[in-house]
Every structure is written in structure tokens, then in C-alpha cells.
Amino acid sequence: MNITLKQAEAVIASAKSKAIELNTKMNICVVDSGANLVAFARMDGAWLGSIDISLKKAKTARFFDMNTGVIGGLSQPGESLYNIEHSNGGLITFPGGIPIHDKNGVIIGAIGVSGSSVENDHTVAAAGLDAF
Amino acid sequence: MNITLKQAEAVIASAKSKAIELNTKMNICVVDSGANLVAFARMDGAWLGSIDISLKKAKTARFFDMNTGVIGGLSQPGESLYNIEHSNGGLITFPGGIPIHDKNGVIIGAIGVSGSSVENDHTVAAAGLDAF
Amino acid sequence: MNITLKQAEAVIASAKSKAIELNTKMNICVVDSGANLVAFARMDGAWLGSIDISLKKAKTARFFDMNTGVIGGLSQPGESLYNIEHSNGGLITFPGGIPIHDKNGVIIGAIGVSGSSVENDHTVAAAGLDAF
Amino acid sequence: MNITLKQAEAVIASAKSKAIELNTKMNICVVDSGANLVAFARMDGAWLGSIDISLKKAKTARFFDMNTGVIGGLSQPGESLYNIEHSNGGLITFPGGIPIHDKNGVIIGAIGVSGSSVENDHTVAAAGLDAF
Numbered sequence: 001m002n003i004t005l006k007q008a009e010a011v012i013a014s015a016k017s018k019a020i021e022l023n024t025k026m027n028i029c030v031v032d033s034g035a036n037l038v039a040f041a042r043m044d045g046a047w048l049g050s051i052d053i054s055l056k057k058a059k060t061a062r063f064f065d066m067n068t069g070v071i072g073g074l075s076q077p078g079e080s081l082y083n084i085e086h087s088n089g090g091l092i093t094f095p096g097g098i099p100i101h102d103k104n105g106v107i108i109g110a111i112g113v114s115g116s117s118v119e120n121d122h123t124v125a126a127a128g129l130d131a132f
Numbered sequence: 133m134n135i136t137l138k139q140a141e142a143v144i145a146s147a148k149s150k151a152i153e154l155n156t157k158m159n160i161c162v163v164d165s166g167a168n169l170v171a172f173a174r175m176d177g178a179w180l181g182s183i184d185i186s187l188k189k190a191k192t193a194r195f196f197d198m199n200t201g202v203i204g205g206l207s208q209p210g211e212s213l214y215n216i217e218h219s220n221g222g223l224i225t226f227p228g229g230i231p232i233h234d235k236n237g238v239i240i241g242a243i244g245v246s247g248s249s250v251e252n253d254h255t256v257a258a259a260g261l262d263a264f
Numbered sequence: 265m266n267i268t269l270k271q272a273e274a275v276i277a278s279a280k281s282k283a284i285e286l287n288t289k290m291n292i293c294v295v296d297s298g299a300n301l302v303a304f305a306r307m308d309g310a311w312l313g314s315i316d317i318s319l320k321k322a323k324t325a326r327f328f329d330m331n332t333g334v335i336g337g338l339s340q341p342g343e344s345l346y347n348i349e350h351s352n353g354g355l356i357t358f359p360g361g362i363p364i365h366d367k368n369g370v371i372i373g374a375i376g377v378s379g380s381s382v383e384n385d386h387t388v389a390a391a392g393l394d395a396f
Numbered sequence: 397m398n399i400t401l402k403q404a405e406a407v408i409a410s411a412k413s414k415a416i417e418l419n420t421k422m423n424i425c426v427v428d429s430g431a432n433l434v435a436f437a438r439m440d441g442a443w444l445g446s447i448d449i450s451l452k453k454a455k456t457a458r459f460f461d462m463n464t465g466v467i468g469g470l471s472q473p474g475e476s477l478y479n480i481e482h483s484n485g486g487l488i489t490f491p492g493g494i495p496i497h498d499k500n501g502v503i504i505g506a507i508g509v510s511g512s513s514v515e516n517d518h519t520v521a522a523a524g525l526d527a528f
Contacts, residue, residue, distance in 0.1 A: 004176050037183050040172040044136050048299055049327025051169050052352045077341045090350040118344045166298015167444055195445025209473045212514045218486040220448045268440050301447050304436040308400050315433050 001102055002032040003109035008039040010131040011100070011111055018127030019043060019115070026115035026124055027054035030100075033108050035062040043115070050114035056090055057097030057121075058112030063088060065107055068097035069122065096121030100129060133234055134164040135241035140171040142263040143232070143243055150259030151175060151247070158247035158256055159186035162232075165240050167194045175247070182246035188222055189229030189253075190244030195220060197239055200229035201254065228253030232261060265366055266296040267373035272303040274395040275364070275375055282391030283307060283379070290379035290388055291318035294364075297372050299326045307379070314378035320354055321361030321385075322376030327352060329371055332361030333386065360385030364393060397498055398428040399505035404435040406527040407496070407507055414523030415439060415511070422511035422520055423450035426496075429504050431458040439511070446510035452486055453493030453517075454508030459484060461503055464493035465518065492517030496525060 003011075008030040019026040025046035030039045035058075042051060060068050072093035074081040085091045095118040100109045113125040135143075140162040151158040157178035162171045167190075174183060192200050204225035206213040217223045227250040232241045245257040267275075272294040283290040289310035294303045299322075306315060324332050336357035338345040349355045359382040364373045377389040399407075404426040415422040421442035426434045431454075438447060456464050468489035470477040481487045491514040496505045509521040 002176075005173055009173070034180070036174075036180050037172060038174050040169060041137055041141070042168075042170050047328050048166070048168050049324065049352050049355070053348070056351055072346060075347065083347070085347040085350040092351055093347060094345055164298070166296070166300060168298060192445065196443050213490055214468060215471065215479070215481040215489060216449070218481040219452055219488055220445050223445070269437055273437070298444070300438075300444050301436060302438050304433060305401055305405070306432075306434050308398075312430070312432050 001106055001108050002034070003030065003038060003100060005038060007131070008109070011128040012039055012041050014131040015111065015113060015124050015128035016041065016043065018124045022116070022120055022123065024116040024120050024124065026113050026121070027051050028124070028128065029054040029058045029112045031058040031062055031110050033062070035059045038109065046115045053092050053114035054096070054112040056092040056112065057114060058110045059088070060091045060093060061097035061099050061110035061112065062107070063091070065099050067095065068093050069095035069118070094118045096125055098125045098129060100132070103132070133238055133240050134166070135162065135170060135232060137170060139263070140241070143260040144171055144173050146263040147243065147245060147256045147260030148173065148175065150256045154248070154252055154255065156248040156252050156256065158245050158253070159183050160256070160260065161186040161190045161244040163190045163194055163242050165194065167191045170241065178247045185224050185246035186228070186244040188224040188244065189246060190242045191220070192223045192225060193229035193231050193242035193244065194239070195223070197231050199227065200225055201227035201250070226250045228257055230257045230261060232264070265370055265372050266298070267294065267302060267364060269302060271395070272373070275392040276303055276305050278395040279375065279377060279388050279392030280305065280307065282388045286380070286384055286387065288380040288384050288388065290377050290385070291315050292388070292392065293318040293322045293376040295322040295326055295374050297326065299323045302373065310379045317356050317378035318360070318376040320356040320376065321378060322374045323352070324355045324357060325361035325363050325374035325376065326371070327355070329363050331359065332357055333359035333382070358382045360389050362389045362393060364396070397502055397504050398430070399426065399434060399496060401434060403527070404505070407524040408435055408437050410527040411507065411509060411520050411524030412437065412439065414520045418512070418516055418519065420512040420516050420520065422509050422517070423447050424520070424524065425450040425454045425508040427454040427458055427506050427508070429458065431455045434505065442511045449488050449510035450492070450508040452488040452508065453510060454506045455484070456487045456489060457493035457495050457506035457508065458503070459487070461495050463491065464489050465491035465514070490514045492521055494521045494525060496528070499528070
């Protein structure tokens with residue numbers, strides 16, 4: 001099963017509402033279960049460099065079916081996945097990417113958010129999932 | 133001046149309506165005047181390979197401020213811009229990319245559409261501009 | 265608003281004067297508000313490897329609208345943006361990149377300088393902004 | 397021997413004068429004998445996609461020590477260098493790139509120009525060499 005465009009647009013709308021509430025400007029990206037882009041929105045004035053980061057967060061979250069921040073803990077110097085960011089054309093492993101499951105727990109995609117602190121990025125990504 | 137997210141979403145909605153009317157499944161992409169991504173939507177079941185093509189069409193249209201198909205006519209064997217597609221990390225020069233102007237004729241971005249015949253791609257891209 | 269070529273050339277001339285004063289050989293790069301190259305100069309004998317670094321510094325400064333060194337503090341092991349350099353085709357996050365604002369505070373581009381110590385790189389980049 | 401920055405800036409100034417005379421907006425690039433960037437200028441409003449093309453034209457001219465258009469004749473379907481554009485991270489083989497020699501006939505660099513018809517591009521590049 002894959003996330004539909006309608007679902008992805010609802011995820012982005014929900015994330016965008018939270019971003020506005022937090023007074024942030026976000027790049028918001030949704031990929032499907034194949035880690036391929038479904039929908040994207042850059043809020044006016046959001047960082048240009050965060051376009052690619054939001055995409056890489058969404059892909060990273062789906063590549064390993066976990067929150068990006070979890071991988072970031074394992075990719076530090078001396079840790080088991082040190083510098084895993086070199087794979088797959090570049091990963092982003094700090095918070096802001098979250099897998100999306102359907103009501104049966106099956107992964108149907110992922111969301112990636114970038115444009116503020118990593119705490120805000122994660123909060124906005126999590127808010128995107130409230131659309132379900 | 134740059135296209136706003138609100139404008140870009142209206143462009144995508146207008147293009148999507150035309151795509152449905154034509155019974156096609158499209159990838160639709162909008163970039164700003166700096167050729168940076170603003171909004172994207174992949175309709176359910178649209179070709180995966182057209183994600184990148186729609187992005188490259190939008191960028192190509194803004195890179196040269198003309199419809200992508202015009203460049204494609206000039207990049208044929210024996211023509212003046214033969215193999216221009218090797219520049220800029222890859223261009224797409226068949227129809228489906230169109231610059232977007234504001235009411236004063238200033239370029240504020242571009243749309244790129246991919247997922248069907250190039251005639252349909254161009255028709256859907258042109259329909260996106262009807263949002264203005 | 266975008267920086268003009270005339271302004272960019274003045275920025276480079278100002279930076280170059282400072283580089284000569286410091287007895288350094290610099291690569292100096294200016295991008296516009298879309299992070300696209302406007303002007304570049306490599307002083308005779310400057311490091312070849314710094315061509316790309318100066319460009320990446322300018323882009324990084326515009327991508328996130330802050331001095332590159334600020335990002336470098338956050339991208340260290342254990343910090344919130346660890347390994348952000350893997351995004352956007354490669355970022356440079358040590359000092360030498362600075363956003364350029366117009367008199368109203370709107371970002372119109374960025375300068376990137378590379379060729380000496382990062383302290384000198386930053387000093388020369390800052391001198392470039394004195395052109396305004 | 398390598399072209400100096402002072403010489404490269406004179407080449408760009410000369411090319412720019414011709415571009416203005418022709419009422420064109422050009423991207424003008426100069427590389428040294430190692431095919432590494434020395435100086436670059438994008439005239440206000442010049443095509444964004446021509447940044448990379450001007451750079452690739454300059455590199456291509458120095459890579460093979462001939463005008464880019466000559467290579468373009470040989471890279472056509474059925475010709476001896478068919479699709480040589482796939483090498484070196486992308487070549488541009490239509491007119492607008494010209495090697496630069498010192499007064500002894502030694503190659504010291506190359507100029508690449510992009511932003512108009514290939515005839516205008518070549519004319520402006522040739523005007524750049526008048527600086528010598």
C-alpha cells in the first residue's frame with residue numbers, strides 16, 4: 001500500500017498549520033513506500049537549503065523505517081552506523097523525518113520537514129501525521 | 133519577484149483538473165524565479181520516472197525562459213544547441229515545461245509536467261497557468 | 265530583489281583589496297538570492313581546491329541565510345545538525361560565507377571566500393560587504 | 397603559463413562591451429590552462445541555465461584546444477566523436493567557447509560565453525580575446 005496524493009496533501013496541510021502556529025517557515029515533503037516523492041510544499045521565505053534536506057529526511061525515514069533522529073544517534077563518531085550519511089546519495093539523520101503507517105501499522109510512506117530548529121522540524125512532521 | 137506557495141498550489145490544482153479531464157496521471161512541479169522547487173504533486177499511479185522529468189522540465193523552462201519544447205527543436209542533431217541536455221546536471225527539452233509570468237510580464241517561476249504524451253504534458257502545464 | 269552584476273563586482277573588488285592587504289590569495293564568489301552564480305574571481309596563485317569551496321560557501325550562506333561558520337558549529341558530532349554537509353550536493357560550513365542584504369534588510373545574495381585560514385576567509389568576505 | 401586574473405577581467409570586460417553592443421545578456425567565463433575557473437560574470441537578466449553552459453564551453457575549449465563549435469561538428473550522429481558530450485561531467489560542443497593564447501601561441505586558458513544565439517555567443521567570446 002502507498003500513501004495517496006490526497007492523503008499526502010492532507011499531511012502537508014496539517015504540518016503547515018502547525019508550522020504557522022509555531023511561527024516557522026518550513027519545507028514539507030512526503031514520499032511513498034518506495035521512497036519516491038509524492039508531494040512537496042515550500043512555505044514563502046523558507047530556507048532554500050531545506051528543500052533538499054526535507055526530501056532527504058523523508059527518504060531516510062522510509063529507507064530505514066524509523067525516525068531520522070534515531071539514526072543520527074547511531075551515526076556519531078564511534079557509533080555503529082558512523083557516517084552512514086554517505087550512502088544513498090546523501091542521508092540526513094537529524095530529527096524531522098518520520099515514517100507514515102496506515103491504521104494496520106503498515107508503512108505507506110514518510111514525511112520530512114526542514115526549516116527551523118530540529119525540535120520544531122520534528123514537531124511539525126509529527127503534526128503532519130495527525131492528518132490520519 | 134517569486135511565485136508564492138499559494139499561487140503554486142493554485143497552479144498545481146488547475147493542472148491536476150486538466151489531467152483528470154484528459155484521463156492522465158501526471159507529475160506536476162512548480163519552481164520559483166531562482167529555479168528552486170516550490171511545490172510538487174504526483175497523482176496516484178503516475179510514472180515514477182516522471183518525478184525527475186517534471187522537475188527538470190520546470191527548471192529548464194526557467195533556465196532559458198522559454199517553453200521546453202522550443203529548446204528541444206534546437207537541440208536535435210545538426211541543430212545549433214545539439215546536446216545542450218548535458219548541461220546543468222541534465223535538462224529535459226521536450227514539451228511540458230512553461231515559464232510563469234506575473235501580470236507585468238516578469239518571470240516568477242515555471243511549471244513542469246510529465247506523465248503522458250508530450251502533447252498532453254504541455255496541455256496540462258498550460259492549464260496550470262490558467263490559475264493566474 | 266537580486267544583487268546586480270555591478271554590485272557583485274564592487275563586492276569582489278572590495279574583498280580583493282582586503283585580501284591583498286592581508287597578503288592572501290583568495291577565491292571570491294557572489295551568488296544571487298536564488299543561490300545562482302553572479303560573479304567570481306580567483307586571485308593569481310590561489311588554491312584550485314578553493315574554487316568550489318568559495319562557491320559552496322556562498323551557496324550555503326544563502327541556503328540558510330546565515331554565516332557559514334554558524335552552521336559549522338551546529339554540524340559537529342553530537343550537535344543538532346550533524347553531517348548536514350551531505351545535503352544540497354555538498355555544503356561548506358566553516359567560516360567564509362556571509363549573506364548579503366540590501367538597505368531594507370532583504371537578502372539579495374551571498375559572498376563566499378576561500379584561500380587562507382578561515383579567519384582570513386571570513387575577514388575578506390566581510391570586507392566584501394563594505395562595498396554597500 | 398596561465399592567464400592572470402587581471403587578463404581574465406580584461407577579457408570579460410571586452411566581451412561584455414560587445415554583448416551590450418549586440419543588445420544581449422551574457423554569461424561570460426574564463427578558465428586557465430588547467431581548465432580551472434579564473435573569472436566569471438553574469439549580466440543582469442541573463443539566462444540562469446547559461447551559467448553552467450558558459451563554464452562548460454570554456455572547459456571544453458581548453459580540454460581539446462579548439463573552438464567548441466568544431467567539436468560539435470564531430471560529435472553528431474555518425475561522426476567520429478559521436479556523443480563525446482558524455483565525458484568530463486558534461487561537455488558543451490556548440491559555438492561560444494574559444495581557447496586563449498599568449499603572444500607566442502601558447503595556450504593560457506579559454507573563454508566561454510552563453511546567453512543568446514550561438515552566433516552571438518561566439519562573436520562575444522571572440523570579442524573577449526580582443527583584450528589581448
